[in-house]
Amino acid sequence: MDSDLCIYEDEKVTDLYPLSLTRPAFELRSGIFTLKRKIVSHFTGARVLYFVRNELQALLKEKYDAKQINQLPQRNAFFFNSRFIPNTQFESNYKENTVFYADGEIAGAYVNAKNIQNISYDPVNLFDTAQFRNFRKIEIQGIWINYIWDLVNRCAEQLAADFTFMQHGGKILGTIFPNVSILKESNVYIAPGAIIQPGVVLNAQAGPIYISDGVVIMANSILTGPIFVGKNSVIKAGARIYGGTSIGDLCKIGGEVEMAIVQGNSNKPHEGFLGHAYLGEWVNLGADSNNSNLKNNYGTIKVHVAGKEVDSKSTFAGLFMGDHSKCGINTMFNTGTTVGVMANIFGAGFTPKHIPSFTWGGIESFEKYDFDKAVATAGKAMSRRGKSLSTAEYDILRSIYEKSNTE
Numbered sequence: 001m002d003s004d005l006c007i008y009e010d011e012k013v014t015d016l017y018p019l020s021l022t023r024p025a026f027e028l029r030s031g032i033f034t035l036k037r038k039i040v041s042h043f044t045g046a047r048v049l050y051f052v053r054n055e056l057q058a059l060l061k062e063k064y065d066a067k068q069i070n071q072l073p074q075r076n077a078f079f080f081n082s083r084f085i086p087n088t089q090f091e092s093n094y095k096e097n098t099v100f101y102a103d104g105e106i107a108g109a110y111v112n113a114k115n116i117q118n119i120s121y122d123p124v125n126l127f128d129t130a131q132f133r134n135f136r137k138i139e140i141q142g143i144w145i146n147y148i149w150d151l152v153n154r155c156a157e158q159l160a161a162d163f164t165f166m167q168h169g170g171k172i173l174g175t176i177f178p179n180v181s182i183l184k185e186s187n188v189y190i191a192p193g194a195i196i197q198p199g200v201v202l203n204a205q206a207g208p209i210y211i212s213d214g215v216v217i218m219a220n221s222i223l224t225g226p227i228f229v230g231k232n233s234v235i236k237a238g239a240r241i242y243g244g245t246s247i248g249d250l251c252k253i254g255g256e257v258e259m260a261i262v263q264g265n266s267n268k269p270h271e272g273f274l275g276h277a278y279l280g281e282w283v284n285l286g287a288d289s290n291n292s293n294l295k296n297n298y299g300t301i302k303v304h305v306a307g308k309e310v311d312s313k314s315t316f317a318g319l320f321m322g323d324h325s326k327c328g329i330n331t332m333f334n335t336g337t338t339v340g341v342m343a344n345i346f347g348a349g350f351t352p353k354h355i356p357s358f359t360w361g362g363i364e365s366f367e368k369y370d371f372d373k374a375v376a377t378a379g380k381a382m383s384r385r386g387k388s389l390s391t392a393e394y395d396i397l398r399s400i401y402e403k404s405n406t407e
């Protein structure tokens with residue numbers, strides 16, 4: 001493709017709290033892929049540029065070529081909102097500047113090279129799509145991700161779509177021990193380095209199951225699709241993992257899990273229920289911790305999002321927990337609970353429905369978590385996987401700490 005692809009964040013990215021505190025929207029996942037990969041898959045061969053919040057620039061420059069971050073292209077370019085999953089095939093080039101609308105909102109645009117100089121970007125105020133409004137208009141199909149629970153609620157259908165895109169169904173390439181039951185093998189992929197121990201049931205009758213390289217599924221676990229398990233993750237013995245669940249790389253997951261997304265590098269290894277939930281990275285849930293995902297009166301659930309209460313318009317909403325947060329054994333989370341970054345939660349009784357970043361304590365009392373102690377704990381957890389906090393990650397956490405009283 002002789003056009004660039006520019007993926008941008010807009011002013012609504014803060015509504016993806018708390019996961020958006022430490023990463024751009026396009027690195028969030030639903031199904032097998034991140035939002036970035038879902039967008040990029042429509043533009044094979046395009047050079048990808050990213051437009052992100054000012055506070056994330058240094059972090060993104062550690063992950064990508066610095067020239068890819070907040071730098072306008074010099075040739076024809078597609079621009080797409082990082083919160084939008086397209087379901088449309090695009091031409092490699094359009095004869096004139098074109099704006100793409102979906103459900104009444106601007107999802108993206110095509111800008112030819114001679115007009116690129118008229119496009120502006122301010123990392124403080126984020127991307128202003130008003131500059132596209134005078135272009136030729138085209139309606140496209142796709143899915144908007146407005147809140148973090150949208151990723152969870154869409155996960156089952158996204159798993160099915162991503163599995164179809166991969167075209168790996170029916171490939172059983174890992175080590176399969178005796179007495180493993182695979183139901184609807186054509187809907188299952190097991191990578192070469194995966195290990196499936198005795199007594200495991202992989203039930204793909206209701207949706208696909210994708211097991212990545214290096215995964216170990218321990219004995220007597222039951223996985224009911226659609227499910228994705230990322231590289232080098234471990235499903236603990238006797239786990240019950242139900243449909244609509246996407247587990248990132250290097251996780252340890254046990255107990256009962258249903259319709260949950262785990263970004264990666266996180267542990268929920270023990271008994272306890274996690275449902276209609278999204279966990280960030282470096283999260284650890286203590287043994288027998290549970291979240292409620294349904295109110296006793298079957299009403300819709302309100303969720304605290306970036307300083308405001310939002311009606312999810314759903315009868316199901318569980319736990320949404322930011323990076324590096326942890327809870328002690330037997331912690332009970334209410335329906336629609338949000339937990340910020342680097343919280344440490346313990347004690348008896350239901351926790352509050354909103355726990356800001358860098359909170360230490362339980363229902364009886366909360367205090368602000370000492371920053372240096374929190375960072376030291378994070379360093380220990382990361383070192384167990386051979387990783388450490390980068391300078392940019394440290395600076396982001398420091399900034400969140402200083403602003404945590406406003407969450």
